[in-house]
Amino acid sequence: QRVMKMQLLEYDEAELCFPQLLNVSCKKHKRPHSETLLVYIVLSFISSLTVVLNVLVIISISHFRQLHTPTNFFLLSLAVSDFLVGLLAMPFHILVTEPCWFLGDLVCVLHYFLPNVTLCASVVNMVLISFDRYVAICDPLHYPTRITVNRVQICVVLCWVCCVFYSFLILYDNLKQPGRYNSCYGECVINLIGAVDIVLGFIIPVSIIIILYVRVFVVAVSQARAMRSHIAAVTLQRSGTVTVKKSEMKAARNLGVVVAVFLMCYCPSYCFSLSGYDLTISYSTNILFFLLLFNTCLNPVIYAFFYPWFRKSVKLIVTLEILQLNSCMINVL
Numbered sequence: 001q002r003v004m005k006m007q008l009l010e011y012d013e014a015e016l017c018f019p020q021l022l023n024v025s026c027k028k029h030k031r032p033h034s035e036t037l038l039v040y041i042v043l044s045f046i047s048s049l050t051v052v053l054n055v056l057v058i059i060s061i062s063h064f065r066q067l068h069t070p071t072n073f074f075l076l077s078l079a080v081s082d083f084l085v086g087l088l089a090m091p092f093h094i095l096v097t098e099p100c101w102f103l104g105d106l107v108c109v110l111h112y113f114l115p116n117v118t119l120c121a122s123v124v125n126m127v128l129i130s131f132d133r134y135v136a137i138c139d140p141l142h143y144p145t146r147i148t149v150n151r152v153q154i155c156v157v158l159c160w161v162c163c164v165f166y167s168f169l170i171l172y173d174n175l176k177q178p179g180r181y182n183s184c185y186g187e188c189v190i191n192l193i194g195a196v197d198i199v200l201g202f203i204i205p206v207s208i209i210i211i212l213y214v215r216v217f218v219v220a221v222s223q224a225r226a227m228r229s230h231i232a233a234v235t236l237q238r239s240g241t242v243t244v245k246k247s248e249m250k251a252a253r254n255l256g257v258v259v260a261v262f263l264m265c266y267c268p269s270y271c272f273s274l275s276g277y278d279l280t281i282s283y284s285t286n287i288l289f290f291l292l293l294f295n296t297c298l299n300p301v302i303y304a305f306f307y308p309w310f311r312k313s314v315k316l317i318v319t320l321e322i323l324q325l326n327s328c329m330i331n332v333l
Helices: 002-014 033-063 070-096 105-138 140-146 149-170 172-176 194-234 237-273 283-303 308-318
Strands: 190-193 278-281
Touching (some): 033 308, 070 105, 070 283, 105 140, 105 149, 105 172, 105 283, 149 172, 149 190, 172 190, 190 194, 194 237, 237 283
């Protein structure tokens, strides 16, 4: 019997995150080795891809003077926030997928604080980009006077300041007393103010983006119809009809990609949080949280890869032509 008790005790200790703390230690959630390896490979690949894609955007806009426009400065701010997610937030999130958390309560809180700042900045930058495109298409005559480089820089700075304050607000209890929501040692649990996060972090920005893009879509369609009328005056009516259909389809496709991908990555987590005012983040919600992070990998594809100048600048970067003298003056448009 003594031998059996010793074996059971050793078995229980092997199942604990901190065997020396028998009564207060969390139990390990064992997973198959193949599953753990797959998670590491997938998350590491996405993290690396996010960093590389956003670095290309940052270098392109920063280096080539032709790209120093108000719209591209918004894209640059978006790329910086997404780059930080890939460089810092995603590697820490890989550690959260482990059965136990060994980095302490303070690091646990900071590990969620940083992604909240960068993800918030990413969402606000999307709103700013939507507003920029709205003014450019719906009010092109006043665009140069309303959207200036100085105003854009001020908006970007305010964006980051507000995101830091917002993250501090929703994580205040956790920052004030790290680990207060942990039920045992070896756990990393964060409690968010769900109502504030849903309204300020999802409903308001998503509503603004949809309203602005719908307005842009309506104006684009009306412009296509005006062009059809102009073409119909000098060519066959059938030719004009084909032109407007192509224009409407292109506008609808671009709008659908932007809005659908954003909602696809953000809706699952926020719909889950609608079940209650307080959302507790733990091992069970890691997939939803990573889906939010994954959107930062898709942003460069959505907002930059659709532009011809990006493909030209990437070619110059890869071939190291940007190292040549006065390469910043190269025509990439």
